[in-house]
Amino acid sequence: MDALTGRGLIRDDEVFLRMNRVERLQHILLIVSFSLLVVTGLPLMFYEMRLFKAVFSYGRVFYYRGVIHRAAAVLLIADIIWHFGYTILTRRGRENFRELMPRRKDALDAVALFGYNVGLSRWLTRKGLLRRFFDRHPFWKFENPPEYGRYNFIEKLEYLAVAWGSLVMIFSGFFMWNVELSLSMFPLWLHDIFAIAHGYEAMLAFLAIIIWHMYNVHLNPEVFPMSRIWLDGKITGHQLKTLHAIEYRKILAAREKALGPQPAEPGPDIPPGA
């Protein structure tokens, strides 16, 4: 394989750090606080279910539910503040943030991945249908899966969703926690909207995590039963090459540059998807 990875500058078994210790810890804090918040909060959206009624009316469970919910909220806020500081103050944080910003390419990537997975265009091409259209717009052929940088559109979407969700939840939750403060500023009907938004945003976040994130990091056959990146933060050169080809080439280019000009050699070969 070394022959493929330009002058052997990146070996397949070389280990890269995808999540450093701080990032992993922030992620774990997010898991803990999010889970606690979901468990202690979301059942209120389904207050009519007999199970929740039975559990909540047992002893002082309902009271402690509230206490834990607010404690978890404080933990989440602390985690976000830490992440905020980390993003602003460290070079790696700033770099990650830049890489996480959505671009036009991400939307195209999403379309391309979907089109590639479905394979309709390839079938049409094989049958010789719509040839002129495909010749003029080769993008729609979806011959190869899209190539990603450090973060693919899925990861970017998740990051931005967490950012947006936290904003909504912390804002609305803060005013639900401090009813008197809220109502000293806002009319009751607006306060009611905070409560509604808090509940529905929670539903959205929960479903997004349980469906989208769980598939991408657990159930996806590529990583099943679980991607271990969140635990050890490690990614191999091979994984980098296949999953984050643009980032891979970037590292390769940087190393080549550091090594000085060499006789012409084929660039890194991009293996098609799977």
Place this chain on the structure above:
Amino acid sequence: MSRSGFVARFALPAALVFLAAAPLSGQPSDDDCLVCHGDSGLKGGQGQSLFVDGAKSAASIHGSAGISCVDCHSDLAKVSDFPHAGKLKPVACASCHEAAAAAVGQSAHGSAHSGPKPFAVLCKDCHGTHEIRASADASSRTFSLNIPETCTACHLSRVPNARGPGFVGQYLQSVHFRALSKAGLNSAATCVSCHGGHDVRLVDDSRSKVARPNIISTCGACHAGIERDYLEGVHGKAYVKGSRDVPVCTDCHAEHDIRSPADLGSIVYATKVAAVCSRCHDDESLARQYGLLTSRLKTYAASYHGMASKSGETRVANCASCHGHHDIRPSNDPRSSVNPANLAATCGTCHAGAGVNFSKGRIHVVSERTENRWAYTVKIVYLVVIGGLISVFLAFIAADLYRRLRGRWTR
């Protein structure tokens, strides 16, 4: 005290004392009777005790008034040959206690009940016999603290009750009985306080003290301030007009099982109030008849107050916290606690510093569409976004799995 009562209690005994002072020849004296009946081992033909405790009967209200044995056992007055015949006539209390006897005759006790083993209730069943004392006397069977024991002797199980067994016994858990038995408060309500004494009647008799039209004044006899509040409220006003649909005291507080609202078993315990009110306020036919707003319980249950209350939180608002209890008024009444002008104060009892913003919105929101359009918009947007995003996610996952599986099939 009625005039006949006065005659029975004072004038008559006085006359008898006077007469006793000049003993009539031929009438057996109490001492004559006690020659035999003072023997604690004296038994009748069926083995029943014929013992009469001379000291107790002398200390009884009759004995201390100088009424002798034969004044009551009048068929022995003329007897001089002892021992006398076995069977005596029943004592006719009515010969002196005319008014009381007449009242009992009209009452539920005046006729045999409809149970499997009917029996008529006699004076002695409640008052006892030789040892009868004034009801103000702490050892009397009709003294307030002793009344429950006297009545429950029959009514706990012997007498069938239309409301089922155990209905009467519920009184023994009530706040009234606790006050009586634990606090020793002799002004606490006993059976007699609500049902009457001699003139006790069945609840479906309109003259009964516990009949619906009379219950407010019956409870109000002690709870005067609450009666006044109730009559000023929306329920009381309709009650005075003769409505039979408005709640009276017993509808919210139970009948025998009346407990303190702080008692977990009370039906007006903080977390159970909503269930009590919604019996009527979630009733479609009552709502139609009186133009009440429905879905009160449903909308309350959907609120944080409702959820927390349902889960046993007592500090959150229940119906009564905002609407009041005895003097509940319609919200258009300027004195109503839920009149928009008073909401800041009402909500402020829990939410300190609550301002006018509390009145800028609705509490029991039945339909966001008509009552809070922005909230409705937010809800719809969220539903669309959630539905849309989840569909996209699932589509991506399906496409991904499809490609992987197809790769496996064709390989």
